[in-house]
């Protein structure tokens with residue numbers, strides 16, 4: 001145990017800057033694994049509070065200035081920044097660069113935009129220090145008991161950081177949920193897409209809940225029990241588990257189901273949006289993630305939603321499960337399958353984006369490694385990830401997760417038919433299922449032999465001479481639409 005008085009120069013194996021809950025929990029995690037941990041926060045009260053409350057948990061070296069903090073680190077010094085992404089991160093980086101020496105390593109553990117990480121890595125490298133952007137997932141509990149960690153940065157830093165990060169990460173089947181993802185921004189890119197998948201995963205769970213509640217007419221407590229049951233099978237995951245918890249909760253003030261007292265406007269800090277923006281730039285159709293981000297935006301468009309309630313929008317003829325002659329139990333099972341299928345599409349699209357990003361930025365990311373380190377610690381951890389790991393082990397060049405024999409088999413054995421039924425029924429009931437429905441359209445587009453894109457090419461050529469290619473010969477063509485409609489080849 002170390003008290004502030006016994007702080008020694010150069011004894012801490014790792015340091016953490018930023019003592020908000022994520023930073024302090026990460027520092028406590030390091031300390032619990034036997035590391036001596038230097039801690040620093042801009043306002044020293046927070047550092048003192050951590051020592052007061054948790055100082056007995058391990059060896060902490062509290063510092064009141066950044067210079068003192070840096071001096072307390074063993075060489076090469078290693079400091080993890082856990083402050084707000086953006087300007088605060090840049091400010092801490094320049095302080096650390098100033099106080100550190102060549103060969104020291106600065107790790108940004110926040111949810112930074114990967115392009116910022118690329119810039120920072122470049123700037124810090126010029127000073128001879130190293131910069132590692134590391135995605136850390138798992139929320140407050142994960143930070144304390146074992147997160148999934150996605151470090152980027154120079155490969156050489158992994159030799160120093162690897163054992164430290166492995167010691168604090170989650171473990172699945174004895175394997176640590178951390179690996180070097182790739183150079184510069186690779187780690188933060190992958191964390192960004194992880195969060196995008198998290199958005200889609202949360203939205204499909206939300207859509208399933210909504211159908212069971214307002215389609216099947218089940219109460220939250222009953223739906224909670226259904227989610228708990230689902231958590232025993234293919235859908236076994238952290239997000240399904242906490243969904244059952246949230247739905248089971250009763251509001252202490254009113255005695256109502258807790259879910260009914262929460263304003264139905266979802267917030268977002270930006271990582272889902274970044275995933276979609278980047279997907280647009282890369283030309284990767286991450287429709288599930290996109291619909292999930294838009295669904296949050298629509299839920300938060302309160303003025304429009306209030307106006308729609310006030311003025312009213314025609315619904316057309318709606319029906320009920322009973323009128324449709326659909327058995328409730330069958331519907332519940334269909335919804336489970338639709339959830340599973342839509343989730344599969346979201347993961348397939350997320351991995352497509354990671355592969356495209358890796359190619360674009362030259363990162364050499366191995367998708368199978370990601371599935372492996374996402375099996376534990378992170379928010380999207382799920383039994384399902386084992387299957388994805390196996391899929392990439394079978395074929396590291398898999399063109400789409402949907403084409404893996406295991407997942408193809410799952411889709412064929414009952415998922416697709418249930419998925420179609422659910423999308424049809426939801427439409428007849430007038431209940432929104434943006435990710436279920438768009439994922440099914442994506443799936444049908446992917447398997448279609450012909451797409452209406454031929455018509456779009458024809459239209460583009462008609463109004464803008466944008467040219468087209470033919471199915472039966474090489475070359476580029478244009479039809480003289482406003483003239484004699486002769487076909488010209490280029």
Ligand code: 6PG
Pocket residue numbers: 111136137138139195198267268269270271272378379
């Ligand atoms: C995690 C989480 C974490 C956080 C995000 C998402 O992996 O531990 O993704 O990073 O919850 O900030 O938050 P929003 O839903 O507010 O975008």
